[in-house]
Amino acid sequence: MRIFGAKTESETQVNQKSRIDGQRTEVVIVASAFGADAIRRDGHSVWAAAAARAGAGGFEVRRELFASETDAQVGALAQLGERIRGQGLWAVHSTPATLFRDDGSLDLDTLKLAIDEAAALGARIVKLQLGGTETSVATDAATLDRLMSAIAESKARVVVENGQLKAGGTIGAFDALFTALPARSGLAMTFDTGNWHWAEQDPLxxxxxxxxxxxxxxxxxxxxEGARRFAAAPANGDARFATLLAHLPGDVPRGIEYPFIPGADASLDADAARQVERISAF
Known part of the structure; x- marks a missing residue:
């Protein structure tokens, strides 16, 4: 297996193809990039305005950062969605809830709730964690039929993310699920470039x-390393990160999920704008 390193000629061509004639990859700012405490204190709409100033195309709302369950009610979500669109952004609705239960069975109620909340928000994408056991999720025909029927009712694109635990974070579980699903199932994946390390999986x-x-x-x-891992901005010339992006589709949105860091030479707004430009062009 080839380890991460300098990009090959074919990988460079993939990246070049994804940005033809000045086309920009859409960049989403994940709310937590501004700091969890700031989002809980000020609310998502304040920081959606900061995302717009930074030049992002989208803003990811994090359900776990709502100050209370009142924020997840239909009226509150609709109002938040209007404010996000008023900033010229589109929304992602992210929930930490899992699509599959600990025993690997489908949690249809959780999926329907996430879809309903995304509809109230007016989100383009609704994201859940995969969940399941450490090795698998249910892929029998009846389960997949129920999954696809629920997804068909969603206006937002339904995606599942690789998490930081072995349950819901292994390559094999995702591979088995998507291999079992038909090509037009309606389900897609959020590929988190960093979470694989927590689950002890090879990102490449x-x-x-x-x-x-x-x-x-x-x-x-x-x-x-280990329990002391933390998310950070990719360094300039980060060949490992660039190699991952070279293999991924160039026409899907990229979300920034590492903290913006103000310093003596740059404000928080300035760092956010710098990171949006970097991730779009990486």
Missing amino acids: DAVKRLAPYVGYVHCKAVMG
Whole structure:
């Protein structure tokens, strides 16, 4: 297996093809990039305005950062969606809930709730965690029929993300699910470039096997080891990160899910704008 390193000629061509004649990859700012405490304190709409100032195309609302369950009610979500659109942005609705239960069975109620909340928000994408056991999720015909029937009712594109736990974070579980689903199932994957490390999976192996199913990318590098890992901005010239993006579809949105860091030479707004430009052009 080839390890991460300098991009090959074919990988460079893939990246070049994804940005033809000045086309920009859509960039989403994940709310948590501004800091979880700031989102809970000020609300998502305040920071959606900051995302717009930074030049993002979309803003990812994080359900776990709502100050209370009142924020998840239909009226509150509709109002938030209007404010996000008023900033010229489109929305992603993200929930930490899992599509599959701990025993691997489909959690249809959770899926329907996420779809309903995304509809109230007016989101383009609704994202859940995969869940399931450490090795698998249910892929029998009856389960897949129920899954596809529910997804067919969603106006937002339904995606499942690789998480930081073995349950819902292994390459094999995603591979088995998408292999079992028909090509037009309506389900896609959020490929988180960093979470594979927490689940002790090889990101390059993951991208080679799962790239055809990816509809959204969460971008971050990972610093540290073991329990001390944390998300960080990809460094300039980060060949590992660039190699991952080279393998992924160039026409799907890229979400920034690492913290913006103000400093002596740049405000928070300035760093956000800089990171949007970097991720779009990476």
